Amino acid sequence: MSQAKTLSENEIQQVLNCVGEKKFGVRDRALVLISHYSGMRVGEIASLTVGHVLDINEKIKSEIRLTAEQTKGKHPRTVFVSSKLKAELANYIQTIRVDDKERALFTTQKSPRRGFTANTLTQHFLNIYKAAGIDGASSHSGRRTYATTIASQGVGLRVLMRLMGHRNVSTTAVYIDANDNMLRNAVELV
The missing domain is CATH 1.10.10 (Arc Repressor Mutant, subunit A)
Structure with a gap:
């Protein structure tokens, strides 16, 4: 099995331009960029809740703390949030409900409270990259x-x-x- 494609800055912009035209463009932009700006695995992204990224003052945290249950290796870890990612998350967070800290950060129409599963998010990334015309890209590309x-x-x-x-x-x-x-x-x- 070949490795997922590493994207150039131009290809990332091509993906962002494509998702920007879609119904859930703000969410999908945040999904693509959290993948590319944090290096989190698709399962880790799918497991995020509002409480993982917002502090008690409803500001974006500088660190996302993943529990052992959220990681592939079953070891807790800290994901450091860059200023670029903070800005993207702050933009996205304005479009969702934040009153329930246990609610999925990235919601779906079918399951708004639970959000994506790792498998559905993997498929979603494949669809995003395919629609943008990026061959060889997958949920691991970010x-x-x-x-x-x-x-x-x-x-x-x-x-x-x-x-x-x-x-x-x-x-x-x-x-x-x-x-x-x-x-x-x-x-x-x-």
Whole structure:
């Protein structure tokens, strides 16, 4: 099985332009960007509630704390929320009910309180990328793009490993695509 496509900035913009024209564009934009800006797995995103992202003052938190039950490896972890992601979540949060902190962050028409399951969200991401004309992209593309983007900025593999929620650095290394810009920048270090 081939790995999910790592998206370029232009391809991410192409996806955002496409979802912006849809009925649930604000939600889908937030879904795409939480994937690309946090590196969370699709199951982790599907498990988020309003209370995971909003503090008691209804401001976006700087950290999302995932329980062991929410993570693939059954180890709790902290997801750090960048200023870009905070802005996107703040925009999205204005469009949903926030009075129930246990309510799903990303709701569906069929199940507004529970929201997406990991499987339905996986299919939803496939449909989003297909509609945008991005071949080879899947629900894991955001995670791979996140890892590659951070690595291209020179962040060490051990730091990236912690951000990704991995227990082994060799697992993290598989996520990073060495693109031409990274290679160009690397040779300039000599």
